[in-house]
Amino acid sequence: MLLSSRSELRTLLIFAAVVLMMPIWLLPLGAAYPDLLQKFAIFGIFVIGYNLFFGLTGYLSFGHATFLGVGSYAAVWCFKLLTVNVLPAIVFGILVSGFFAAVIGFICLRRSGIYFSILTLALAQMCYSLAYSVLTPITNGETSLQMEAHDARLLDSWIAPHVGDGLPITHLFGIPMSGYPGFYFCAVILIISFWFSIRIFNSPFGLQLRAIKSNQERMQYSGYNTRIYLFSAFLISGMYAGLAGSLMAAIDPLAGAERMQWTASGEVVLMTILGGVGTLIGPMLGVGVIKYFENIFSSYNHDALLESFSFLPQPLAEALTFVVSPFVGEGWHLTLGILFMLVVIFLPGGIMEGVDRIRARFSRHKQPQQTEQTT
Amino acid sequence: MKKQQYTRRELLKGGGAMAGALAMPSFFVRDAWAAEFRNNPTKSGKVVFGFNVPQTGAYADEGADELRAYKLAIKHINGEGDGGMINTMKPLSLKGNGVNGQKVSFVTGDTQTKADAARASAKRMIEKDGVIMFSGGSSSGVAIAVQSLAQEMGVVFMCGLTHSNDTTGKDKRRYGFRHFFNTHMSGAALGPVLEQMGNDRRAYHLTADYTWGWSQEGSIKDVSEGLGWDTVSAVRTPLGAGDFSQYITPVLDSGADVLILNHYGKDMVNSLTQAVQFGLRDKQVNGRPFEIVVPLYSRLMAQGAGKNIKGIYGTTNWNWSLKDEGSQAFVKSFGQEYGFPPSQAAHTCYVQAVLYANACQEVGTFYPPEVIKQLEGFKFDGMGNGPTEYRADDHQCFKDVLVVRGNENPTSQFDLLEVVEVVPRKQVEYKASIFGGELGPYEV
Numbered sequence: 001m002l003l004s005s006r007s008e009l010r011t012l013l014i015f016a017a018v019v020l021m022m023p024i025w026l027l028p029l030g031a032a033y034p035d036l037l038q039k040f041a042i043f044g045i046f047v048i049g050y051n052l053f054f055g056l057t058g059y060l061s062f063g064h065a066t067f068l069g070v071g072s073y074a075a076v077w078c079f080k081l082l083t084v085n086v087l088p089a090i091v092f093g094i095l096v097s098g099f100f101a102a103v104i105g106f107i108c109l110r111r112s113g114i115y116f117s118i119l120t121l122a123l124a125q126m127c128y129s130l131a132y133s134v135l136t137p138i139t140n141g142e143t144s145l146q147m148e149a150h151d152a153r154l155l156d157s158w159i160a161p162h163v164g165d166g167l168p169i170t171h172l173f174g175i176p177m178s179g180y181p182g183f184y185f186c187a188v189i190l191i192i193s194f195w196f197s198i199r200i201f202n203s204p205f206g207l208q209l210r211a212i213k214s215n216q217e218r219m220q221y222s223g224y225n226t227r228i229y230l231f232s233a234f235l236i237s238g239m240y241a242g243l244a245g246s247l248m249a250a251i252d253p254l255a256g257a258e259r260m261q262w263t264a265s266g267e268v269v270l271m272t273i274l275g276g277v278g279t280l281i282g283p284m285l286g287v288g289v290i291k292y293f294e295n296i297f298s299s300y301n302h303d304a305l306l307e308s309f310s311f312l313p314q315p316l317a318e319a320l321t322f323v324v325s326p327f328v329g330e331g332w333h334l335t336l337g338i339l340f341m342l343v344v345i346f347l348p349g350g351i352m353e354g355v356d357r358i359r360a361r362f363s364r365h366k367q368p369q370q371t372e373q374t375t
Numbered sequence: 376m377k378k379q380q381y382t383r384r385e386l387l388k389g390g391g392a393m394a395g396a397l398a399m400p401s402f403f404v405r406d407a408w409a410a411e412f413r414n415n416p417t418k419s420g421k422v423v424f425g426f427n428v429p430q431t432g433a434y435a436d437e438g439a440d441e442l443r444a445y446k447l448a449i450k451h452i453n454g455e456g457d458g459g460m461i462n463t464m465k466p467l468s469l470k471g472n473g474v475n476g477q478k479v480s481f482v483t484g485d486t487q488t489k490a491d492a493a494r495a496s497a498k499r500m501i502e503k504d505g506v507i508m509f510s511g512g513s514s515s516g517v518a519i520a521v522q523s524l525a526q527e528m529g530v531v532f533m534c535g536l537t538h539s540n541d542t543t544g545k546d547k548r549r550y551g552f553r554h555f556f557n558t559h560m561s562g563a564a565l566g567p568v569l570e571q572m573g574n575d576r577r578a579y580h581l582t583a584d585y586t587w588g589w590s591q592e593g594s595i596k597d598v599s600e601g602l603g604w605d606t607v608s609a610v611r612t613p614l615g616a617g618d619f620s621q622y623i624t625p626v627l628d629s630g631a632d633v634l635i636l637n638h639y640g641k642d643m644v645n646s647l648t649q650a651v652q653f654g655l656r657d658k659q660v661n662g663r664p665f666e667i668v669v670p671l672y673s674r675l676m677a678q679g680a681g682k683n684i685k686g687i688y689g690t691t692n693w694n695w696s697l698k699d700e701g702s703q704a705f706v707k708s709f710g711q712e713y714g715f716p717p718s719q720a721a722h723t724c725y726v727q728a729v730l731y732a733n734a735c736q737e738v739g740t741f742y743p744p745e746v747i748k749q750l751e752g753f754k755f756d757g758m759g760n761g762p763t764e765y766r767a768d769d770h771q772c773f774k775d776v777l778v779v780r781g782n783e784n785p786t787s788q789f790d791l792l793e794v795v796e797v798v799p800r801k802q803v804e805y806k807a808s809i810f811g812g813e814l815g816p817y818e819v
Binding site (some may be wrong): 034035036129132144169179218254258259294295296298299303315330333 | 410430431435483484486489490491492494495501502503515516519520523524527541546583584587588611613614782813
């Protein structure tokens with residue numbers, strides 16, 4: 001059903017405003033530059049798709065980075081062979097990763113629980129090895145697949161041959177996909193993806209997936225073939241990952257095998273759990289936190305810290321720098337680990353649980369409100 | 376489902392907000408277009424260098440040493456400290472007061488030895504911190520990925536430690552420069568050493584299964600087969616394998632009498648240690664002593680492999696035990712600052728930062744095409760490698776290559792490699808055209 005209820009539309013509008021305004025409200029945090037904004041939007045799409053499967057069905061997939069990588073490779077090949085317009089590349093990326101999701105889902109969904117997780121992990125690691133060192137004519141191995149000057153680009157050379165001796169840049173009908181235009185393009189796709197995910201969350205299909213999570217046997221006894229529902233959800237979430245992967249290639253035409261490594265699959269699990277599994281917004285908060293740590297915290301070195309504490313008296317600033325510096329710069333993993341631990345211990349429902357608790361405290365005296373976002 | 380109804384007023388409000396949000400990019404982008412080139416220091420009032428090194432992961436040791444060297448280079452460029460190799464470099468334009476009258480500052484980032492992370496970090500430096508040049512890297516895959524980004528963004532990249540031929544071969548870029556040597560030069564330099572072992576040797580390769588490993592294997596094969604050697608087998612090992620015993624056992628029965636380890640970092644430490652433990656070094660095959668060759672050596676790896684490196688041959692870009700004026704000055708100021716001698720990674724990164732600064736000072740601007748033209752074909756001396764030239768055709772530095780051997784009687788924990796031979800530049804030189812690739816345009 002394509003029509004949305006009023007509350008859904010309100011959520012969507014607020015979401016769209018927040019996403020499109022990111023260049024403004026992220027400015028004080030030092031995160032308002034195109035590359036990081038693009039990453040927020042793209043990993044937002046990735047994690048929305050992941051949450052559609054993991055959050056609703058409770059099946060923990062450890063191999064979703066495969067689809068991200070496959071989407072990227074497909075998109076770069078489309079740039080190389082057909083055209084540097086991003087639309088065909090995105091469609092192609094979604095289709096190819098959808099195919100991979102179908103094959104992997106068909107195999108892995110024969111098992112559930114830990115066996116499912118291990119199967120996805122094994123297949124993903126196999127795909128990674130293939131990309132890294134076996135299928136190097138297709139993937140270019142460790143060096144990453146890139147566009148080259150002598151690529152065919154059949155469609156482009158047929159319509160209007162590229163002039164000049166530099167590489168052509170990826171574009172959407174003439175709008176270059178680097179910098180802020182690239183971010184706004186990704187942001188619009190993120191908003192559409194978000195809307196699609198609200199529709200799934202609130203649809204009968206979403207309800208059936210939740211029923212699988214709570215008690216799969218009961219579903220089967222009621223006459224449902226649960227595997228078909230699981231398979232569809234896996235396919236959709238794999239295609240989301242493919243979309244994210246092809247967008248990554250669109251803003252930056254390069255595809256490397258490490259995008260498919262198990263650590264990348266683990267990262268999306270972390271993002272989802274950190275933000276709140278099965279909530280609409282939570283996983284995207286997880287993306288924000290992790291990408292912010294990776295890009296901003298890792299860049300604070302000793303001198304930068306001293307400078308930011310320079311408003312304090314000299315000895316105090318140096319003492320503070322001494323205390324803080326192990327947790328930033330190369331120690332950003334440590335801080336992230338501590339944060340993750342704290343969230344999992346005190347807020348098992350992720351950041352969203354914290355938000356809900358605060359909201360509940362403030363509205364204690366009011367009428368109890370219906371919250372429809374959290375499961 | 377109920378259909379949405381909006382009043383005209385609501386629609387106008389919403390539309391206005393949307394239009395404002397969509398017009399956002401123009402507020403930010405306008406300045407970028409007005410600038411003559413990206414991150415122009417005379418406009419922004421600050422000269423910032425970006426140092427993008429692996430701070431976590433397998434090459435973190437190298438990354439840490441590179442960062443130390445960069446900090447030292449910034450000090451010396453700004454006229455602090457004892458000046459290091461700036462005192463010995465010829466020709467020199469730097470005056471010890473920064474570059475073009477402005478003091479240089481720097482930002483750092485973590486590449487994680489991953490192309491994506493390295494590019495994200497480099498983009499952060501370019502888009503947020505406004506760097507005019509960035510440098511670093513401890514892996515060829517990362518260097519190549521970041522170098523193409525440099526070309527797209529129009530910001531010069533001075534490669535750190537990257538040894539694959541592709542960096543200045545088929546993947547070379549106008550905005551990328553490499554001071555470090557490559558696998559082809561390693562192979563050519565090892566030629567005479569291999570020849571001394573005999574003309575009818577049988578070689579067995581163990582190769583790290585990625586671009587650099589293949590590049591290294593190919594270069595050694597070219598040289599050794601040219602000498603009349605026989606390649607018994609070339610086995611690919613997965614990167615980061617940890618245990619190499621299953622790959623080393625077959626070597627014993629293969630009839631080979633030379634083992635070439637195309638490994639780097641922890642892989643080399645592990646495979647070499649196990650090869651020695653399996654007794655390969657003490658064996659006699661075909662009536663001759665069994666030899667092991669590690670084409671790319673570094674002191675940090677030698678430290679990891681301990682006494683197992685004794686008597687094993689390899690090549691290196693630079694070693695702190697060199698006696699020329701430049702090397703001595705660098706070792707002295709690095710030692711004073713940090714208390715131990717620098718590695719070859721530190722050396723190449725220091726030189727790269729100074730070379731870039733010097734080129735900007737020479738042309739009196741930071742405008743990349745001018746700086747690039749100054750660096751192309753630049754000849755210099757006194758930087759630890761003797762007379763050196765940045766070849767204009769592929770942005771590869773040409774200089775003498777060191778053939779080293781694991782020291783039999785080390786006098787200190789750092790005295791691990793002894794320089795056996797300084798192979799002159801003309802012996803390792805090759806035509807730029809053999810690897811293909813195009814540099815691309817000056818203006819982007």
